[in-house]
Each structure stands twice: as structure tokens, then as C-alpha cells.
Amino acid sequence: MTKVDFHILPAFQEHERIKYVTRLIRKAQSQSLNVLISTEDEAHQRAVSEGLWASSPDSFLAHEHIEEDFHPIQISCSDACGQHHQVLINLCNQTPNYFSRFERVFEVVSQEPSVLNASRSRYKFYKDRGYALTRHDLRDRV
Template identity: 60%
Template sequence: MTKVDFHILATTQENDFLTYVVRLTQKAHSRGHQVLIATDHAEQSLALSTALWGIQPDAFIAHSSVDEAHDAIQISDSEQCGTHHDVLINLRQAIPDFFSRFERVFEVVSQQPTLLTASRQRYRFYSDRGYALTRHDLRDRV
């Protein structure tokens, strides 16, 4: 059964949110995982792609859209989920229909009110269905 981790951030800022997602992606990839990042729309995918390319002045995290399907890290703002079955980082307000095919799902929680409400609904969904949930509350690290 899919294991679900909620990473609860202290921030409401989009830039801080994307920076955390990039670090989480980098960590998963460095441990040999294939990663699919599900976004709500093309603008969010573009912002994430830009963040992945610009993680450090002398480094980047290679990635592609799920349509290109040639990198271990892929981004999807559609119902396409490629061939990955390893790690899903869900940035969508809703849970993607394909989430259960992944071994791990990372939900990144912003303190922005509308996103926080959607995160609580996702948590309730997973909990009501018996998924193994782990909370990483980063608010007390600030």
C-alpha cells in the first residue's frame, strides 16, 4: 500500500514552497528514486521547472515533462503519469487519480489558507482509507 508523507511548511510564500520542493526532489533523486511531480497547471509546472534548473549557480536538477519521458524526474500537469511507480510529489490541490500506483506520495503543505484547506482534505481522504501517514511538521524549525 502507498505510504504518504505530509511535509508541513511554515511558509505562505511560493518561492519558499518551491525551494522546499526542489530540495525534496533532490534528496529523493540522490537516493536513487524516480520522481513524478504533479502540478495543477502549466504555469506551476514552468515555475517548478525554473526552480529545478536554478537550484544552485553551478548545478541543476535534470528533469522533463511527463510527455518527454526521458528523465528520472518528471513533471505533469495532466492526468498523464508516465511510467514511474516510485515517488510522487503532489503539488495539486486535489489528489491525482493515479496516486495509488506509487510506493510513496509526498504532500507538501503551504500555510496559504486555500492550500492549507485543500491539504487537510487530502489528509482526511488518505486517513479515512487507511493509508500509512507520516507528518513532518517543519513549522517548529523556524
């Protein structure tokens, strides 16, 4: 069964959330895991993509959009979930329909009110269905 982790960040800004996502991706890469990042729409997908390319001047995170060839790091703003099902990082306000295909789901939550409220609904969704949930409150650590 899919394991779901909620990472609760102190920041309001989306760029801080994307910065934290890069940390999650690097950890997944160190364990040879493939990652899909689910984004809200094409504009959000572009912002995340730009954040990954600019994550560090000497160690950017190469990635592809889901519609392109397979790559260990992919981004999607559609119902397509790709060929692997290891790690899903959900940056959408809703739970992607395909989330249960993945071994792990990371919900990255900022303190921006709409993101925070949507994450509470997703938490309840997973909990009501019996998924193993882990909550990482990073508001005092990041």
C-alpha cells in the same frame, strides 16, 4: 500500499515550497529514486520547472515534462503519471487519480490558506482509505 508523507512548511510563498521540493528531490536522487511532480496547471508547471532549473547555480535539477522522453525527474499537470511509480510529489490541490500507483507520496503544504485547506481535505481522503500517513511539521525547523 502507498505511504503518504505530509510536509508542513512555515512559509506562505510558493517559491519557498518549490525550494523545499528541490530538497526532497535531491534526497530521492541520493537513493536512486525517480520522481514525478504533480502540478495544478501549465502555469504552475512552468513555475516549478523554472524553480528546479534555478535551484542552485552549480547544481540545477535537470528534468522533463511528462509528455517528453523518460527522465528520472518529471513534471506533470495532466492525468499522465509516466513510466515509473516510485516517488510522487503532489503540489495540486486535489489528490491525483494515479497516486496509489506510487510507493511514496509527498504532500508539500505551505501556510497559504487555499493550499492549507486543500491539504486538510487530502489528509482526510488518505486517512479515510487507510493509507499510512506520516506528518512532518516543519514550521519550527525550516
